[in-house]
Amino acid sequence: MLFSRRSGQPEYFDAERPAGEVAEFYRTLAKINRLCRFAQPFQSRLPKLLGESPEQLSLLDVGGGDGLLADLLVRWAGGQGWHWRGVNLDTSRQALRLNRSCPNVAGSALALPFRDGGFDLVVSSQFTHHLAEPEVVRHLREAWRVCRRALMVSDLHRNPGAYAALALLFRLAGCPREFRRDGLISVRRGWRHAELVRLAREAGIENPRVECYFGARILLLARKTR
Secondary structure, three states: OOOOOOOOOOOHHHOOOOHHHHHHHHHHHHHHHHHOOOOHHHHHHHHHHHOOOOOEEEEEEEOOOOOHHHHHHHHHHHHOOOEEEEEEEEOOHHHHHOOOOOOEEEOOOOOOOOOOOOEEEEEEEOOHHHOOHHHHHHHHHHHHHHEEEEEEEEEEEOOHHHHHHHHHHHHHHOOOHHHHHHHHHHHHOOEOHHHHHHHHHHOOOOOOEEEEEOOOEEEEEEEOOO
16 A cells, blocks of 8 residues: 555655755765666657657756756767757756756746757656645646757656665665655555556647656657658
């Protein structure tokens, strides 16, 4: 029963915290994200999702925190001989101050301050589980509105295997107590396949595709046809 329904338990870092704590959180998160290769699902799926001509495009990372994902994707694209331009959006100015790699925008994922079709690609990673379902619908609707070509969302898959694996990883990596606690709450606030499909359809996304990625993550992919 623990994983049959999403947890509504708040996370410690959902609220504003001292700058030192926020910086430590993002240092630890970057370490865990690199160990888990959190950019790899995007790198493996985006070329096919985008179809022809991915060589030059603009991308927006919604809820990107310190900008790590946008930076990794832009540098990875450069290694393919492509020229991608990234923008990082988050509500936390403390997190945005940690980003030195691409332009920052302070704003809400529920009301993106961009025109329709303003970015070729919109991505989001490990963000939607922080939201209640009505907010997720607004977030996805806004992301779909401002993307011109494609949308890809990656988040945590809610299951006991992922929970146990992360609990062990956090211990072995020596993560701080509050980080460990938040990370495990995040799994319990994550998604199942049917939930994410339903929310994407409520947001008006055309032909959403949802798939699990090695049991620990769940991906939402959609491409605009007009």
